[in-house]
Amino acid sequence: MLTKNLDVTYTLVWSVAIANILGAGICFTFANQLAKVALIRIGILAPAVLAITYVGAFQGSRQWGDIYALLIFGLIGWIMKRLRWPRPPLILGFVLGGLVERYMFISTERYGADWLWIWRDFGDGNVVFAPYVPIIFAVTLYGVLSPIIRGYMKRAKTAKAASKFGFQKEALNPDFFFAIILFALFATAFSIASTWEFGARLIPQVVSIAAMIFIGWLILSAMFVAPGEKAEVDADGIPGRGEGGAPAQSDVHFDISADYGDLPGPEITKRVISYFAWLLFFFGASAVIGLLPAMFVFLVGYMRFEGKERWGITLIVSAAIWLVSYFLFHWLLIIPWPQALVGDWFPGLRTIPWANLF
Template sequence: MLLEQAMAALGVIFDPMRFLIIMLGCILGLFIGVIPGIGGLAGMALLLPFTYTMDPYTALAFLIGMWAVTPTADTIPSILIGVPGAAGSAATVMDGYPMARRGEAGRALGASYTSSLIGGIFGAVLLGIAIPILRPFMMAFGTPELLALCILGLTLVAAVSQGNMMKGLVAACFGVVIASVGDEAQTGELRWTFDSIYLWEGVPLEALVLGLFAVPELIELGAARQSVALHRSESIVRDQFRGVRDAIQNIRLVFQSSWLGAILGSVPGLGGPAIDWIAYGSAAKSVKGGTESFGTGDVRGVIACEAANNSREGGALIPTLAFGIPASATMAILLGAFMMHGIQPGPKLLTEQLDITYTIVWSLMIANIIGVLICFAFVSQLAKLALVPAGILVPTVLAIVFIGAYSATRDIGDIIVLLIFSVIGWAMKRFGWARAPVLLGLVLGGLVEQYLFISTSRYGSEWLTRPGVLFILAIPVLYFAYSAVRFFLKRREPALAAVGAAVSEPAAPKEAPVGQVSTIDRIMLPGMWVLAAILFATALATSTEWALAARLMPQTVSAVGLIVVICSGIGIYMRKRAGETILKPRKASEADPLEAMPDRQLYARMGIMFAWVLSVFVGTLLIGLLPTLLVFMFGYMRFEGRQPWIRTLVITLVIWVAMFILFDKLLVMPWPQSYLGDAFPQLRTMVSDII
């Protein structure tokens, strides 16, 4: 019966008109995915009304086609310009962007598309065969096991912190503290809202992601005044097939990440960003030399992220179809489409309406194939984006980033959050702190608190003795024990002391040349630890008067963070006693021209870039966001990018009009109020009337 229903659904999908609808959804999904900060959630919300007049099969095929290829398109900005197309593709930036900087954009794209294709098909196949048999397993997976899984995910930050486990744990604790901001669900306690209604719902993920990852890369690219790719690839097509070979040679890693992405994708609420980082961390541990090479341009990091990124979509559909439980916000919108077309998720989809279920399965599989084929066909053109001069690329992408951040809650606070985390993200990157654990902590923080409350309320302390919990928590415990033993054994090596004793640290001048530790580095490298200690101590002190349910998680995490900082201080002291060099000098690198600059020139350029970014915020308050972006792009391209007048004018107008049509006319975005708009309300509609 299952085979007959699957074949019947395949015939439905290949109806000519319905197949064209799927292709249209794929094209729209690719377009939406390329724009940073938009993603499949906004795309699903945008296209849902257009399915009202379609039959259920066509409507679901259209929506699934759009949604399935969005993760594939997210890869393009992540690799080419270092800007995550969505929060779930931030892990791809870690290795994809450094590859583009080396002129290997074609290779990175080829590897990502191949692993995306395999991962997408894997997720679809798993969905097709798992739905009828996974119900008992899903019912047995309770909140204690979900809590243990979240804790396991947080401990995997050690693998995505490029070998510095302690910094990764501190950053993860920082992310969990950020996740505590806002209205606590159980008690209604307002935590660290600073009398701002905007923070009642917490810190928006979209603005934080773009601030941590996108803006720091863009301002450094602007300060370097070069294109993304420092080398022009001789043959994009050849590099593309080199990436295909990389994926095939690492086929075991592809299937491992696909399996992990699909399984974790089926866990309601876990979310794409957490899944990608868990898959990335798992891959870093499982492949040879991954802990050291991941984050520096290792193609295996791209492969692992993209395989999990696409396979998770099939997994996310499992609880949505089988139990009516959306695994993500996007799935919640898809449930709305089900209701709109009279489809009731649950047992009926697994018995009486298997044709609809397998229509979704086939749509998912076919959309992945179509999306990847389109990307392969245009990879040469896409890779050339990495050769666009920074004077054109930086203001264009920054403009999209500002709109993408503002689209989070459509409040001026989104831009403030973007600016704050842009500074934090740049400081973390500059002084050697991995930014990924902050995102992972933010994503998992709310889930940890929710699952902890339910587990302790229902089971008390007995949830810790459940077999599944013991098995999952044993993994991080054993890993930490192994790391601690290895650390102390390394301290005993006599050769280390001998080597360290031979190293003499020169006195730091005011402006250190390349090869010495700069004065600012000498201050900020330990200063970052001090700031972390102050943050956790402040969080502990300011949360003492909250109700127990409200303060339990933030105080626990802050205490853990403070303990990690103290342990790190002890470790640094032991390393210095052993004669090991703690502060590493900056080295000139063709891959990072900023490292070759003296401090004075470097920070002067960074100050100019931050001034440009800040000017967008000031302009938004004065004249509005869209007019400010027009002035910003024109001014930056002409004066900072030194582009010719005519080219600047043409590029600025084309991009601005496209943004206006997309965000103002199609998405009908309510723009933030400005002083000029308040003084002259008629100006708000003047541009719309003209265009």
């Protein structure tokens, strides 16, 4: 590609660059029109987005495990948002985890622990001043700790600043038990990784140690220290928001906070159960009749029975989304769909190109 087909290589590279420029231009040009998507009723928008999300998740490795991961991490993400645990660190861990693990191992193998310090010894008597890593660490710690320190200093100026020490019974809420689960998870990861080779256990153990330190500090402070001003907690023991829906003054939150308005806890739980029940229905239907046919069934069922849409709108929107998905994924991209029970019962369907959806 770099010798005989250099023109093809440059075409591929420039095609990606030009596509990004065109995509950005289209988004800016039609920003007002695209923003109107938010005006679509949730009974129509939600099933359409979920259906495309299912198909998109399947493109990861084109295995049922992709759907398992979608459901599991979707539930974890909702729990974290409900308990006001920031989700960006989890996402960054998955996106950057492989790179961090690879290059941290290389740095440790090449420089030992010297790469953490401002002086770097290359082993031949040549010592170089390289403060890059400590500077990056300092900037990161400043970004994380400065909001916390400012919050404590602000509370120290109020009359409610005095902290009370002792066992805090009200701290035994879902947020506390979620922290316990995470601590146990990282402790288990540390124990399992201890039997691996150095290169394999380096990052898992470093991350586990850091996580156990921070989570342990959080658990102990929640159990035995009552700050003078705390985040409001609802009737279910879930950390909530302050007056007017604004975050509580004592909170430092690195994520979008959920605002459920005046909805009571039982109503929120009911809606969550219904939402995930529909997702499980989609998953079960996909295992029986195939992912793409199950998409149509899911769209019709959700719009009609959950979204309370009229039959006419339900069938028109569902058919339009399904036909676009069928021609895009089945005919143009030729996606090998996961095998379903219908295909096992009627193997002949898998020999027909237009019906090979099972």
